[in-house]
Amino acid sequence: MAECCPSKTNGSISAKHTLKKQLNASKLEFIQASIFRPVPEPGSAELWAQNVATDHMVTCRWTVDEGWEDPIIKPFGDLTISPLASCIHYATQCFEGMKIYRGFDGRLRLFRPDRNAKRLAMSAKRVSLPDFDPEQLVELIKALIRVDSKRWLPEPGSFRYIRPALIGTGRQLGVQIPKEATLLITMVCWPDFSSESPPGVQPRSDLRLLTSRNDTIRAWPGGFGYAKVGANYGPSFASHCEAQEAGYDQILWLLGEDGRVTEAGASNFFAVVRDEHTSKPLLLTAPLTDKVILDGVTRRSVLELIENRLADELEVREAKFTITDLEVASQKGLLLEAFVSGTAFFIKDVSTIRVGDRNIDLPKAQQHATRFGPMIKDWLKDIMFGTEDHVWGVIIDE
Amino acid sequence: MAECCPSKTNGSISAKHTLKKQLNASKLEFIQASIFRPVPEPGSAELWAQNVATDHMVTCRWTVDEGWEDPIIKPFGDLTISPLASCIHYATQCFEGMKIYRGFDGRLRLFRPDRNAKRLAMSAKRVSLPDFDPEQLVELIKALIRVDSKRWLPEPGSFRYIRPALIGTGRQLGVQIPKEATLLITMVCWPDFSSESPPGVQPRSDLRLLTSRNDTIRAWPGGFGYAKVGANYGPSFASHCEAQEAGYDQILWLLGEDGRVTEAGASNFFAVVRDEHTSKPLLLTAPLTDKVILDGVTRRSVLELIENRLADELEVREAKFTITDLEVASQKGLLLEAFVSGTAFFIKDVSTIRVGDRNIDLPKAQQHATRFGPMIKDWLKDIMFGTEDHVWGVIIDE
Numbered sequence: 149m150a151e152c153c154p155s156k157t158n159g160s161i162s163a164k165h166t167l168k169k170q171l172n173a174s175k176l177e178f179i180q181a182s183i184f185r186p187v188p189e190p191g192s193a194e195l196w197a198q199n200v201a202t203d204h205m206v207t208c209r210w211t212v213d214e215g216w217e218d219p220i221i222k223p224f225g226d227l228t229i230s231p232l233a234s235c236i237h238y239a240t241q242c243f244e245g246m247k248i249y250r251g252f253d254g255r256l257r258l259f260r261p262d263r264n265a266k267r268l269a270m271s272a273k274r275v276s277l278p279d280f281d282p283e284q285l286v287e288l289i290k291a292l293i294r295v296d297s298k299r300w301l302p303e304p305g306s307f308r309y310i311r312p313a314l315i316g317t318g319r320q321l322g323v324q325i326p327k328e329a330t331l332l333i334t335m336v337c338w339p340d341f342s343s344e345s346p347p348g349v350q351p352r353s354d355l356r357l358l359t360s361r362n363d364t365i366r367a368w369p370g371g372f373g374y375a376k377v378g379a380n381y382g383p384s385f386a387s388h389c390e391a392q393e394a395g396y397d398q399i400l401w402l403l404g405e406d407g408r409v410t411e412a413g414a415s416n417f418f419a420v421v422r423d424e425h426t427s428k429p430l431l432l433t434a435p436l437t438d439k440v441i442l443d444g445v446t447r448r449s450v451l452e453l454i455e456n457r458l459a460d461e462l463e464v465r466e467a468k469f470t471i472t473d474l475e476v477a478s479q480k481g482l483l484l485e486a487f488v489s490g491t492a493f494f495i496k497d498v499s500t501i502r503v504g505d506r507n508i509d510l511p512k513a514q515q516h517a518t519r520f521g522p523m524i525k526d527w528l529k530d531i532m533f534g535t536e537d538h539v540w541g542v543i544i545d546e
Numbered sequence: 547m548a549e550c551c552p553s554k555t556n557g558s559i560s561a562k563h564t565l566k567k568q569l570n571a572s573k574l575e576f577i578q579a580s581i582f583r584p585v586p587e588p589g590s591a592e593l594w595a596q597n598v599a600t601d602h603m604v605t606c607r608w609t610v611d612e613g614w615e616d617p618i619i620k621p622f623g624d625l626t627i628s629p630l631a632s633c634i635h636y637a638t639q640c641f642e643g644m645k646i647y648r649g650f651d652g653r654l655r656l657f658r659p660d661r662n663a664k665r666l667a668m669s670a671k672r673v674s675l676p677d678f679d680p681e682q683l684v685e686l687i688k689a690l691i692r693v694d695s696k697r698w699l700p701e702p703g704s705f706r707y708i709r710p711a712l713i714g715t716g717r718q719l720g721v722q723i724p725k726e727a728t729l730l731i732t733m734v735c736w737p738d739f740s741s742e743s744p745p746g747v748q749p750r751s752d753l754r755l756l757t758s759r760n761d762t763i764r765a766w767p768g769g770f771g772y773a774k775v776g777a778n779y780g781p782s783f784a785s786h787c788e789a790q791e792a793g794y795d796q797i798l799w800l801l802g803e804d805g806r807v808t809e810a811g812a813s814n815f816f817a818v819v820r821d822e823h824t825s826k827p828l829l830l831t832a833p834l835t836d837k838v839i840l841d842g843v844t845r846r847s848v849l850e851l852i853e854n855r856l857a858d859e860l861e862v863r864e865a866k867f868t869i870t871d872l873e874v875a876s877q878k879g880l881l882l883e884a885f886v887s888g889t890a891f892f893i894k895d896v897s898t899i900r901v902g903d904r905n906i907d908l909p910k911a912q913q914h915a916t917r918f919g920p921m922i923k924d925w926l927k928d929i930m931f932g933t934e935d936h937v938w939g940v941i942i943d944e
Contacts, residue, residue: 197720199720201630224629226629229624230625231711232599232709232732232734234780235634236633236711236713236776237639237711239776239779239780240780274784275784276783320596320597323890325783334629368766368769370760370763378635379776381636382637382673382674383673385636385723386671386673388721413721414721
């Protein structure tokens with residue numbers, strides 16, 4: 149049989165391990181771009197295309213024998229990849245989504261980058277990609293930001309998207325753990341999904357969700373729904389497209405015969421219901437315990453802000469709940485609001501959930517003086533753009 | 547929200563669709579290699595590395611606006627891929643595994659290539675990649691074989707591996723259906739897993755399986771286990787490695803609390819038990835109905851051969867069965883044999899299945915005059931290498 153494990157193909161791996169180079173941001177080399185490309189206008193079609201990168205990117209190669217080579221910042225451009233590379237056949241790939249914010253004070257901030265870096269290391273492990281020190285990844289991200297933000301992110305109150313990715317680049321068609329990998333960090337123009345619409349599309353601040361069909365499941369206990377791996381995305385695009393063609397924005401992913409609510413599109417999902425007995429509002433969100441949903445950085449921040457600032461007003465129930473629970477609450481007038489959270493879409497109110505041939509319509513904003521989603525969104529925005537000084541907003545000196 | 551669907555981003559798609567070019571093998575261009583690389587020796591380490599391709603490869607680009615460009619045969623070499631390409635972030639990728647056989651009569655044969663081509667089209671759909679005419683894919687595969695087989699596959703009774711793959715190559719970080727894709731066909735040196743071992747490894751003709759842990763499953767109903775998509779592979783490598791480190795060859799993937807037997811590694815699994823009541827042998831294999839397992843070409847051929855040649859001797863039960871069923875049968879002395887089937891590993895006998903802290907040991911070959919696995923393997927080999935003239939062995943005129 150094919151030997152898949154580095155420890156089997158290389159008998160002296162444990163001895164060698166200590167000699168292997170670790171990911172080391174202090175060794176970063178820099179090759180300056182000679183051509184600087186045009187920066188898309190705010191709200192432009194180029195921005196909405198989500199495919200315009202800044203002038204540079206970080207790459208770093210890893211091999212099973214030598215470990216991590218010295219990282220490089222170089223002009224953004226195509227990769228050369230073998231047609232036999234593991235990442236294009238076997239989805240040995242994982243990524244992160246982060247944003248870099250230009251604060252209203254003119255300073256650059258990342259939002260809890262340590263969380264993303266640790267999650268990338270966790271995701272890498274799930275698809276047998278190499279380990280690294282998350283702090284070094286954060287340093288590499290900062291380095292890229294320092295190089296490209298003056299030209300690409302000058303405007304206070306704006307942001308760009310950061311995409312770290314780790315892919316298996318070795319020529320390996322065997323069912324084997326990657327023997328080579330490449331870390332990539334790119335910085336990309338990204339629209340503000342939470343408050344804008346593409347050119348020519350009627351702006352709408354709310355989100356309409358379509359529940360997934362019984363025969364299409366995003367993730368499963370024992371699978372890899374908790375990891376940010378490519379394998380969770382491609383297979384979900386068809387359902388996402390189906391939702392959009394039916395006039396909805398995202399799929400609300402259900403699981404199991406009882407219709408457990410898990411995630412919405414690529415975002416975490418929250419519902420606020422009034423407790424029938426205590427009359428107090430209760431925040432429902434799927435738990436991390438069975439590893440079906442992503443441990444979202446925004447999700448975690450939402451829960452921590454509630455704990456710190458709304459403990460008396462809003463009880464959190466991080467536990468399994470079903471679409472029937474939401475329908476029943478709605479029928480009784482107890483469903484107060486629903487929202488999604490994620491880096492790409494930030495926080496966005498849900499207006500409707502389509503379940504089979506029925507709608508769960510959420511109360512409109514004006515009917516409630518206080519809504520938790522928008523309140524938390526504002527708090528987070530204040531941290532991201534430096535209006536509030538907070539440990540989650542990590543300043544990057546230019 | 548991001549518009550993910552071609553039909554939404556391009557209003558005139560239905561009108562345009564008729565103008566879109568279809569995959570067309572008759573338009574194939576040919577760029578001859580100028581350097582011819584060394585061909586690995588039979589049984590060499592290069593062969594076992596599964597990463598030596600022949601001199602040429604087929605590529606064909608597709609775009610949502612224009613459809614399929616003219617395919618090209620060109621020298622095998624690296625691809626240039628954008629760091630923002632869909633396939634390296636979102637696992638928009640699928641592939642096939644086939645073999646090209648040099649018969650004992652000196653002629654080249656593919657084994658049921660129509661099946662692989664149709665399955666690639668099916669897999670493509672599952673990850674939102676473009677459709678194509680499977681017959682055109684078969685023609686492209688034949689064209690590559692005709693170019694490279696004289697040098698790379700001269701020896702009667704030998705084979706090479708063919709890897710068609712379709713990957714999403716558009717620069718798209720949005721959660722979107724790929725707007726560009728590339729079809730790749732490569733021909734790769736491949737060891738004979740069914741009867742050989744890597745250099746320096748003790749030859750062993752049997753397979754030792756380790757059952758998957760409860761917390762790690764390969765595929766689930768409503769997922770994509772039935773499609774040959776990259777997303778099924780990368781996340782399984784860690785378990786595969788764990789099995790090898792524990793002294794086993796492959797994982798036997800179980801599903802659910804009752805431990806349903808699904809697949810072994812990347813192969814289909816079969817067990818032969820003696821029916822307690824009729825005393826007749828019974829072949830158990832997981833069903834295709836819930837789309838958890840791959841509809842293997844070898845699996846299907848095994849079942850069809852049994853239907854045609856062993857109908858009176860061996861009853862087939864294509865239905866759910868559990869690891870407990872196998873344990874109980876083993877304890878009663880009713881478990882006669884087990885084997886796996888697949889293109890990469892062909893057909894291989896299973897000698898042991900490890901379940902928790904117990905072994906299910908299969909009877910050794912000499913204890914039974916007739917074993918179905920080896921018999922069917924011989925029949926298939928005869929078809930593949932032209933010893934038997936059969937419609938499944940598709941001759942390629944050079």
